[in-house]
Amino acid sequence: MNVHPAAETAQLHVEHEKTDTPDIIVGGPWTLYHARTAEDLLEDVSLPGAQSVTIDIGGVTELDTAGAWLIHRLRAGLEFRGARVELSNVDERFAPLFTEIENHVPRQWQPRRSRYSVLTTLEAIGRQADTIFKDAVAVVSILGAFGIGLTAAVLNPRRLRVISILANFDRACRGAVPIVALMSFLIGLIIAQQGGFYLRQFGAETFVVDLVGVLVLREMGVLLTAIMVAGRSGSAYTAEIGSMKMREEIDALKVLGLEPVEILVIPRLIALMLALPLLTIVANLAALCGAALVSWVYMAIPPETFLQRLHEAVSIEELMVGLAKGPFMALIIGLIACVEGLKVGGSAESLGEKTTSSVVKAIFMVIVVDGLFAIFYSAMGI
Template identity: 45%
Template sequence: MTEMATFSTDRDTVRFTGSLSLAKIGDLPERLRAFDGTITRVDLSEIERIDTVGAWLIHRFAAEHDAAVVGLDTDGEHLLAQVASADQPVAMRPAHVGSFIRVVGEIGAAVEQTGRTLYGLLGFLGATLIAFWHVATHPKRFRFNAVVQRFEVVGVSALAIVGLMSFLIGIVIAQQGAVQLRQFGAEFLTINLVGRITLRELGVLMTAIMVAGRSGSAFAAQIGTMKLTEEIDAMRTIGVSPMEALVLPRVLASVIMMPLLGMYASLWAIFGGGLLCWITLDIPPVTFIQRLREVVPITDLYVGLVKAPVFGLIIAVAGCFQGMLVEGDAEQVGTRTTAAVVQAIFLVIVLDAFFAVFFTSIGWV
């Protein structure tokens, strides 16, 4: 039968006997706190067993009296070492730092996190291109039905909201342009403004922002939920590549649908601008269309068509990348979904600025 834990003193040594376990410790902690002798060794050679609670008591007792612990077997020594390593002071309140240092630290942490995210995003883009190459060299692995389904989610289901948004934006551009140009007696230039800015910039850009908020967030939430429910791990177990089955169909659908949605949005914006010009400026639709053909160069259409698939690629990759990062709990799904939308919109705007500089440098103005 296991004995209760007890101890005895012998000159400069405290010798423990019995079981140093939670069930058998009894009043040993109180007796150890009351001990005020001078010792150099704690002898545990005669104990029957020791658990974490017992190891903590011995560690604290030996530390208070600056004594060495002897007599433990290998397992006991390992347990005592683990308890000793965990005995670290805990700061209940963070150390006070100056506002300037705190701000600089937060900026540095944000920059570091941004660098890590961009590095991971580039790596994920590379993995996506590798998956595309594998599918291109093995056409039987191409999931046509999955891509068509993504066409409906990314494109067809978005027609109503993209069309309404673009129509209203066209009206706003025409109205604001007409108000400003009327001061110079140049209301007719509203047609130039609506046609060029819609085909070249706002049609594709606003569509990309809408797709990022709608489809990019859906990609992150769907893949993130599958990650939490271990469906992605199950796919890897049965030999199915998540990049080919989940990521590639979404990327292809976004890349293909973005130029179509961009053109669709541009047409609705031009229609809205033309309608307002007809109502407020008395410019007939025939005149509006004829003037558009004269003042809008074909390069504006090319600019929009070049930018659209790149924006679609960025949106899909950002959404899928953040979905793949989900781990831990359901809260991560919301966090990663928000991050996917923010990153996609930010990268789209940054790329749009680079495209503007690039096309200006080659003469497409």
């Protein structure tokens, strides 16, 4: 039996502790001020093997939410050990506290189990279609604002933020040259090695120059560059604009009477549309250098022969076909990155989600645009 008598302090007394039906007598003030003492008292209560417990709180003189929560915790702990617990002599002044605590106790989390149904699937498809439609509207809206802002800047060149364009161009172009050149060089190596391996079986390994030249200049150079730019610059744009959205800097621009699209979006889109074709040229040169190295080492095709064969296999038209895709792919990447950045909420989780979404959507749309260009060039006979 534990007795804790004290004036003006929380009290707890256990009667018939050795039986299956002990009683707990609670008295004194149970408030936030006395919570430390009350917690020490609760630690002494174990009652192993108790089947039915009565908690008598008739002697409680003062009670607030903290004290009621401690008594509720005592009751819950005993019930968890298998005892049936009942509160007795509850003063009508204190009854609402226990009622509110019972109503606000967090329930145990249970995983949501949903059965498969046709309606659920159709609902999910509808939600995705609605999201895609809203994203398309947002992209078209930003594209229209970009067109209006660019037209205004052309009519009034002083509105064009040249310094911002150059700063973004430096980060998007010069900063990406090493990784783009390295990746393209390795891709050129792989294409030439694999192409030479299979063409050698037919005694046509010299045609690997035609294969690499056409494939790199028309498709692989610009496509790989756009994918790397989407992962590098696109994610950076989303993170930058999203961070500004989280810190309410975009709202501050609107309060100052400035147009966020003109300040944040237009310079980035112009810089990206100028940078991607230049990076494509770097990627083409790096891929051809890698292919020439493999052709020389693996297939004994000297660099002079490689360049001569390349000159015969490809023309300036092949180069322009690939470069023409660059500004359009850059525009798609920039639009998606800016739209996703403007959709960021107020949490870091939202910023990470939108950054990931920006990269995935940009890469997907880059491949779609490349396929549309392929169909267009085929129809035009180019």
